[in-house]
Each structure stands twice: as structure tokens, then as C-alpha cells.
Amino acid sequence: MAYYDILLPVPAGGVYTYISHTPLSRGQRVRVPLASRILTGVVLNEAKELKDGVKYREIAETFEDSTLFTDQFLKLIDAMADYYVNPPGLTLSGTISKSVVESEPCPVPVKKLAAAENLRLNPDQQAVYESIAADHGKFSVHLIHGVTGSGKTEIYIELAKDAIAAGQKVIYLVPEISLTPQMVERISNRLGFEVPSYHSRHTPKKRKEVFWSFAKGEAPVLIGARSALFVPAENIGLIIVDEEHEQSYKQEEAPSYQLRDMAVLYGSILGTTVVLGSATPSLETMHNARAGKYRLHRLLTRHAACMPAMQTVDMKSCDPIDHIISERLYDELSATVQRGEQAILLINRKGYSHTLYCEKCGKTIHCPNCSVALTWYKSRNVTKCHYCASEYRTPHCTHCGSTLTRDYGAGTERVAEVLEQLLGIPVLKLDTDNVTSQSKLSKMLDDFRDGKFKVLVGTQLVAKGLHFPNVTLSAVLNLDNMFSLPDFRAHERAFQLLVQLSGRSGRCEKEGKVIIQTYSPEMEIFDMAMNRPDDFYEFEMQRREAFGYPPVGKLCRLVFSHSREETVHETAQEVKRALASMPSALKVMGPTQAPVYKIRNKYRYSILLKSPDAALLKRAIHLAVTSFNKLGKTAVIMKVDRDPYFFM
DNA sequence: AGCACGCCGACT
């Protein structure tokens, strides 16, 4: 008989000790009783010490299969919990889904494809490939900074082939797997077998099959979004993070984490190669590359076509059609369509309009549960809250009940409507609200590729990695509103968006054009995106240094929420008071009402911690967490968001 | 997270 520490997916704490009559090994799955339920957990180790006054219970059941979780995987969970100052139980439950952990092994055989396509790397690609391959078998992080179309994927594939040949497994991370069925197909063809992909839009059965095929089966490669990093497997030899700058790698829901950073952390635990790739690397990653922590490789040539011509249109000095589309853009659009080519238009707003207001009382129409304006979807005649997802039939005023409403500003629906009238052709709309399923999205993208639509209007989704050979015009209708968000990364995001968008047009033989409509064409960011992208890093770093923002300083955001406003405010104040004992180098800002100060009827206050170094920040977070726990206000939630990306 | 325990308002 022995005692074992078991990690359970419970948000508070997570490590409990149980009695076992048979010897257990680290990483094994077990079923144990906790209070009145039975949970599946992971064996960590034999208990080092026993506590007085605890009546230990017995393990209920062990699983037939051998160890699932590797030692390194458990070390990753531990290191994540430590870095983000979250309980390990929360970290575990936030990384592996319960249904998958509890499932019986069901790996499926790898489907071989017709002879793998072979492709020769060009000399630039070859040099980068060889340089990275030379580090194989030890921990090293590489950044491939390559313009769109420079062929980063081919390098990933060659590196993956080497790892497979050495009997190792490869994790290939992409930001939006749902957008990339074409990419999965392409990679599969190159590797000569069907590469399984792992993402939330799969059915539960499919998810389990993919999980087990990589964890215990013969699949040597797994492509997936965030969750793919957390499929435990023996002998992982390479981790690829494509489009490393993408903000969707940041998980917002507790336990929040930055997946790119976790990939690097995992690489250091595994002692393996991590490859990050982007045409527009994040400031954090560039900073690490400049500091010598990551090795920087540059790919500057675009093999198929030269970069498109980019230009701004000053919206102040023209009279845009319906306040949406400048003559200039309209002319380019119709010329593009007449040539039988295609265009992608980006508008930063979902739904029909920007804001709905009441004609009777003049107030903006808000969500009853959240402090945000409702978005009107004209096509379905509903208003919707983007925070709590509630929908209301027939727009009506939330203050006086009147159904007399007016709207202003344009969203994807309105832009599509205006364009359909102007051009007399159907326009394809793409945003996260009308893309409800994987198959629907695939069909929409296929329709566009086949030329059934000449014009695609969408939110930021459209700037991300889509590849359409016939697109020669892309345009941003308005992104000025990005700069008014409370977000120190606004410039970085705008720059990345513009450069990525320019990569969408004219990817093949045809010449491409990019048009940016703006009320502030004088802003330096436009000139940099258009003419001197290499200057952006220095430019932005100056601003970050001046304000002590990342990657120079380190941030942590504490978000408090509760149904009573005074309770949240008081709790946040108490935590702030506790932080007063920290050295003055640690800046404590707030508590202030969060920009969206109410979500689902919970009031929100936030404190921002800013520190010149990571160690001091961590001490401060620990102090905040312990003093918050001491308050014992379990109804108030404090979310710890280290290295925050969203400030709403 | 669940789930039980515990102390205050509108019902058979």
C-alpha cells in the first residue's frame, strides 16, 4: 500500500493524495473520488508527506492502458501553472478537454497518400533549412522572418521530414485551423500521408481519434490550433509555430496563456527545436531574436511575384459613396471585376452598422446585460451582443422601448449591400457570425476561389493566410478606430494587418494593388507598412521603451468581477492596498472600471501591474493572489492575466 | 468546477 499525489482538473488547487494497493507510475490515468463525485486524474508521484487530519481515500480505478502523460508534459503543466500563477488543476483543465482525457484509446491508422511530392528548396530556403537543421536534437528557438510568399512552409516541411525520419513526432501549430483546410491538404501531399488536424470544430469522436493517433498511435505529425500543443506524446522532436505574431495564440479565458511562449517553454523542457515563422513578427519575438535568445533567419524574396503597390486614400478630401467607399476605390474595384479578377475588402466591424440609436430618446441601444452597444444584423433582423451573445428580435430601444431606431456607420453587411448595388454583382460576406461551421466556411472559400464571387467582404479574418491566386486588389475600408482602443499594441496590430493584407493580393503572376482608406493618411504607420517595413521594429520599440511597455517592461492585468459593483471595487481596492508594500519599481495602476465595465451583469474592475522585470512582477502577482485569497470573497472572481493582450 | 450546507423571502 502506498500514497500517491494525483493531479485533478479542479480549478482551485488540484493536487490530492490517495491510497493505492498497486504500484502506480507517473503520468498514469486514474479515477478517484473527490467529495461526492468521481474524477479522472493523473498520477504525479508518490506522496512525500502526509497531512494530519485528512482521511485519505482509495483510488477508485486505474486505466488499462499504460502511462498517457509524459514526464515532460507534466513538467510543462507545472511550469505553466508557476509562470501564470494559476493552480495546477486549473492549468490542466484548461489545456486538455475532460472528454478526451476520460476516453478509451482509439487511434486510427495513418492514411498513406500517393507518392509524396518532392520539391527543391531555393538557395535562400536551403540556407535557412540547413542552419536550423544543424541545431537538431537540442533546445533552440528559430525565428523565420520571411515575407508572405517567401516559402516558409517548405522549410517547415523539410524539417518535419527529417524529424519523422529520425522516428520523432512533430507538432505544427497554426493560428486558425478552420481557415486552413487547404494548408493541411498541401502539407499532407508533401509528406505523403494524411496529417491529422486537431481543433474545436471537429466532432468529439474525431477529436478523440486524432488525440490518440498522435498520443499513442502512429501519426508522426499533428497540425492544430492552440490545443494541439497539449496532446502528450513520447519523442517530440520539433515544434513549429506558424504566424507566431497572431493574437489568437493568446488564450483569454482562465487559465490565460500565450501559446507561442508555451511552445518555447515546452521546447526547453523537451530539449528540442522550436521554429517560429512570420512575415510580421511580434515585437516580443523580434526582441528575443535581437537579444540572441532566438536565432533569426530572414527570407526576403518573394518567389512568384513582386509585392503589390500600396496606397492610401485620404477620406477627408473626398466625398465617399455612402460614407463608405471612395471614388478611387470604386474605380479600382470595377476595373478589377471587369478584368475578371477578384478583390478582398476588409472592414473592421461585424453586422450591418456601427451603432444603433433610438430616434425617440436619442440614446444608443445597449445590451441589457453588458455595457456595450448592440450590433444590428439586418439580414436576420436581430440585434446581438458580442459579449454575452444574447440576441433580440426586432431592434428596440432598451431605455424607452421604442422601435423607432436609426443606425450609423458600416459593418460587413452594409458594405456588401452597397457594393452589390454599385457593382450589380453578388458579394461574399465573411465574418465570424456567418461562418458557423467548418463545412460552410470551406464552401464559401471554395466558391470564392472558383470565381462564383468576384468580391469578398470580411472582418480581419480575410487578412489571415488565405491564398487566392486571382485576387489582385485588396483594400481596408477603415481601420482608424483601431488606434482609439485602449491597447498599447494598436500600432503593431495595424502594421501587421496592413502588411499581411498586402500579401493577399497579387500572390501569383498578376500584379496586385492595396488601397487603404483613412482619415489620417499622414500617420507614419502607413508609410512604414507601404514603403519601409523594416523600420517598424525600431519605431515601435522607441514607444515601448518610453512607456515601459512589453517587451521592455512586463505587464499583468488583474480583472475583478462580481454582480455588485461596490463589492468588486472594494475587493480591488483591498488588493491594491496589499500591493503597496512592493518596491516602487512596480507600478500599480488602478483599480479602474474596465472599458467594458459590465459583462453578463457582472461589474468589472481592473488593476494593471507594470514591472521592469519578470521576477518582480511575479512577486507582485503572488502577493496579489495571496491577499485576494485571504479576503475570502469567493463570489468575486479575480482573473490573473500575465502578459495581457486585450484590455477591454 | 461541482456539491452541500446555511440562513432569509413568497407560496401550498
Place this chain on the structure above:
DNA sequence: GTCGGCGTGCTC
């Protein structure tokens, strides 16, 4: 008089 609201606290 009880049912049930959800605030609070614990689970090896």
C-alpha cells in the same frame, strides 16, 4: 409554517 434563493467553503 416550508421551498428555494445563491453566498460560502471544501473536496485527499
